[in-house]
Amino acid sequence: xxxxxxxxxxxxxxxxxxxxxxxIEKSNQPMxxxxxxxxxxxxxxxxxxxxxxxxDKLVEMGKIHKIESRNAFIACQNSSCQVAKATAFSICEMCxxxxxxxxxGLSKYLASFKDKDxxxxxxxxxxxxxxxxxxx
Amino acid sequence: xxxxxxxxxxxxxxxxxxxxxxxIEKSNQPMxxxxxxxxxxxxxxxxxxxxxxxxDKLVEMGKIHKIESRNAFIACQNSSCQVAKATAFSICEMCxxxxxxxxxGLSKYLASFKDKDxxxxxxxxxxxxxxxxxxx
DNA sequence: TACACAATGTTATAATATAACAATATTTAA
DNA sequence: TTAAATATTGTTATATTATAACATTGTGTA
Ligand SMILES: [Zn+2]
Ligand SMILES: [Zn+2]
Ligand SMILES: [Zn+2]
Ligand SMILES: [Zn+2]
Numbered sequence: 001x002x003x004x005x006x007x008x009x010x011x012x013x014x015x016x017x018x019x020x021x022x023x024i025e026k027s028n029q030p031m032x033x034x035x036x037x038x039x040x041x042x043x044x045x046x047x048x049x050x051x052x053x054x055x056d057k058l059v060e061m062g063k064i065h066k067i068e069s070r071n072a073f074i075a076c077q078n079s080s081c082q083v084a085k086a087t088a089f090s091i092c093e094m095c096x097x098x099x100x101x102x103x104x105g106l107s108k109y110l111a112s113f114k115d116k117d118x119x120x121x122x123x124x125x126x127x128x129x130x131x132x133x134x135x136x
Numbered sequence: 137x138x139x140x141x142x143x144x145x146x147x148x149x150x151x152x153x154x155x156x157x158x159x160i161e162k163s164n165q166p167m168x169x170x171x172x173x174x175x176x177x178x179x180x181x182x183x184x185x186x187x188x189x190x191x192d193k194l195v196e197m198g199k200i201h202k203i204e205s206r207n208a209f210i211a212c213q214n215s216s217c218q219v220a221k222a223t224a225f226s227i228c229e230m231c232x233x234x235x236x237x238x239x240x241g242l243s244k245y246l247a248s249f250k251d252k253d254x255x256x257x258x259x260x261x262x263x264x265x266x267x268x269x270x271x272x
Numbered sequence: 273t274a275c276a277c278a279a280t281g282t283t284a285t286a287a288t289a290t291a292a293c294a295a296t297a298t299t300t301a302a
Numbered sequence: 303t304t305a306a307a308t309a310t311t312g313t314t315a316t317a318t319t320a321t322a323a324c325a326t327t328g329t330g331t332a
Binding site for chain 1: 204205226235237239242245246249251252253255256257258259260261262263264265266269
């Protein structure tokens with residue numbers, strides 16, 4: 001098997017994982033699972049479960065993130081996100097554009113935030129809602 | 137119609153809205169829509185749509201919040217939440233206990249946070265994940 | 273009363289996600 | 303190398319979450 005021409009980013013991805021990730025990366029915006037399914041059927045993926053299994057692994061790896069309020073998946077826009085554990089997004093309520101926020105100030109604040117029991121959390125998901133530049 | 141013995145909190149709630157809110161408040165933990173439905177059938181609610189319509193209104197009013205990562209609904213634990221626009225929760229990944237976070241420091245930080253375009257957001261949802269006191 | 277509007281009731285269906293089981297491929301280690 | 307362990311795939315069926323569409327009833331107000 002030839003490995004040399006595979007990009008480093010996808011080195012440990014299986015066939016279906018690559019197909020699904022490629023599709024999501026091409027879209028630049030969040031994609032829903034069944035929309036992914038529809039769009040990769042020409043590549044041989046036939047069933048929802050094949051998509052969902054790939055999505056699960058890609059989320060685990062931090063290659064994609066789930067936008068929980070939209071039930072949709074977006075490629076990680078932040079090359080430093082090795083693990084899907086601490087994510088922040090802005091979501092335009094008009095056009096649904098989603099942008100991953102990469103702010104060390106924000107991530108430091110949230111990682112050091114203590115609740116009233118003194119508990120800290122290294123894992124979180126934050127979704128901001130508003131209007132994007134274009135829609136304002 | 138007697139209004140005097142209704143709590144102020146539920147003054148403008150319709151019949152189904154009251155039934156659904158009472159159920160969620162009794163549970164103290166997030167409830168899923170179909171679990172609510174099952175539990176309120178003795179009160180005359182028969183169809184999913186009756187539950188979802190009540191949930192929509194209650195979320196709008198800020199009486200309950202949706203825990204997006206769990207597709208579940210929890211009563212507002214923070215009497216000051218008049219509108220469902222800026223919420224934060226901690227979620228135990230072991231026992232699924234959810235607590236609404238009410239920290240003026242956190243809410244001030246998030247409300248004043250500016251993304252790289254200088255955009256501020258008054259509406260957000262933050263979900264922290266970890267282990268609760270009991271599960272640690 | 274008459275009108276507008278909110279809420280309800282009901283059936284059907286859409287959209288999202290997982291269970292269960294069999295087969296194949298890949299990695300690990302004796 | 304070979305066998306076991308692990309990961310991935312394929313497939314069908316089904317579970318779970320949520321909304322569409324339409325008719326009816328209740329409520330507030332002019
Ligand atoms: Zn990321
Ligand atoms: Zn926009
Ligand atoms: Zn609240
Ligand atoms: Zn716990």
